[in-house]
Amino acid sequence: MSAEPTESTLRDVADEREFTIGTAIDPDSLRRDPSYWKTASSEFNAVTPENALKMGPLRPSRHTYDFRDADAVVNFGRENDMTVRGHTLVWHNQKPEWFQAWDYTDEQLRQFLREHIHTVVGRYRETVDAWDVVNEAVADDGSMRRTVWSDALGEDYLEEAFTWAREVNPDADLYYNDYGADEINEKSDAIYDLLEGLLERDVPIDGVGLQLHALGDHPDPDSIAENIERFRDLGLEVQITEMDVAFHADDVPADALEIQADYYREVVEACLEAGCDTIVTWDVHDANSWLRSFKDFGERYSGDPLLFDDRYERKPAYYAVRDALEE
Numbered sequence: 001m002s003a004e005p006t007e008s009t010l011r012d013v014a015d016e017r018e019f020t021i022g023t024a025i026d027p028d029s030l031r032r033d034p035s036y037w038k039t040a041s042s043e044f045n046a047v048t049p050e051n052a053l054k055m056g057p058l059r060p061s062r063h064t065y066d067f068r069d070a071d072a073v074v075n076f077g078r079e080n081d082m083t084v085r086g087h088t089l090v091w092h093n094q095k096p097e098w099f100q101a102w103d104y105t106d107e108q109l110r111q112f113l114r115e116h117i118h119t120v121v122g123r124y125r126e127t128v129d130a131w132d133v134v135n136e137a138v139a140d141d142g143s144m145r146r147t148v149w150s151d152a153l154g155e156d157y158l159e160e161a162f163t164w165a166r167e168v169n170p171d172a173d174l175y176y177n178d179y180g181a182d183e184i185n186e187k188s189d190a191i192y193d194l195l196e197g198l199l200e201r202d203v204p205i206d207g208v209g210l211q212l213h214a215l216g217d218h219p220d221p222d223s224i225a226e227n228i229e230r231f232r233d234l235g236l237e238v239q240i241t242e243m244d245v246a247f248h249a250d251d252v253p254a255d256a257l258e259i260q261a262d263y264y265r266e267v268v269e270a271c272l273e274a275g276c277d278t279i280v281t282w283d284v285h286d287a288n289s290w291l292r293s294f295k296d297f298g299e300r301y302s303g304d305p306l307l308f309d310d311r312y313e314r315k316p317a318y319y320a321v322r323d324a325l326e327e
């Protein structure tokens with residue numbers, strides 16, 4: 001009597017195709033929920049700590065680090081033979097609470113950031129494959145976003161941040177990562193110009209991460225493919241780094257799950273066609289989506305944007321991604 005063949009997981013299909021299908025990971029869920037652990041490790045071949053490597057969670061005080069959560073996610077990835085993306089070293093958001101009260105000089109802030117990048121990238125030299133070195137440095141209108149980092153270090157802070165990361169890890173791929181720049185638009189044009197300028201100045205940058213939070217208005221897949229191609233023509237790798245697909249909360253279509261599945265499939269096809277080999281979804285299942293806990297966003301958008309539902313059942317979007325990778 002022969003056993004029924006077991007159904008391939010998303011990970012099986014991605015591995016077969018040498019495609020990276022990743023998920024953001026929350027360390028608390030990893031610790032307390034065996035289904036979370038099992039789904040993440042059997043269905044995905046890459047992980048990104050959703051929050052644990054950001055400066056706020058990592059830095060309880062100016063001179064100390066708390067690596068417990070970050071280690072938990074990175075070790076989970078390594079133990080399960082997954083690719084690990086480090087997110088993120090330089091961001092204007094999720095800074096430590098004590099930061100507000102710190103009356104720093106520009107030079108102190110520069111030294112602080114340098115030491116932060118050296119320490120964090122150094123700790124994970126053997127275990128993190130790619131870093132989002134700088135996250136969201138461009139504003140929605142395409143201008144450079146004014147942040148604590150640009151104010152203190154000047155607009156050259158990107159150049160310095162990438163150089164500091166490269167100094168400690170010559171092997172990791174170094175990424176610029178942003179939202180709202182998935183298709184050809186004013187913002188992606190600005191990012192294109194920014195990265196082209198960095199490359200001309202020999203700044204060590206390897207790739208661009210397109211987050212692809214498709215909330216309400218879903219970027220056009222043909223335009224996404226065109227956008228990926230132009231960044232690749234610059235010599236950069238392109239990854240889709242934080243994908244989820246939601247609808248305006250007051251306008252959720254009756255067949256939302258099917259529309260969502262079709263969109264995921266079209267994005268996978270666009271990605272493959274344009275030569276991108278990585279898509280990361282922004283957590284494992286709907287119950288963990290940031291849209292559920294982020295009040296203002298959660299009220300504006302539907303809260304079930306991922307491949308697995310609250311009970312870890314595979315959604316139509318799951319099968320759409322798996323089938324697109326299998327073709």
Ligand code: G3I
Nearest residue numbers: 050051087088093094135179211213242282289290293294
């Ligand atoms: O961990 C604390 C907890 O100790 C505390 O009791 C609780 C009370 O508010 O907050 C918890 O921290 C929250 C954290 O998520 C973990 O759940 C923060 O308040 C909350 O701000 C944080 O939100 C994260 C958000 O980035 C911060 O801007 C989301 O989880 C995370 O998904 C989201 O991810 C970003 C990417 O990094 C960059 N691109 C956009 C994406 C979505 O906003």
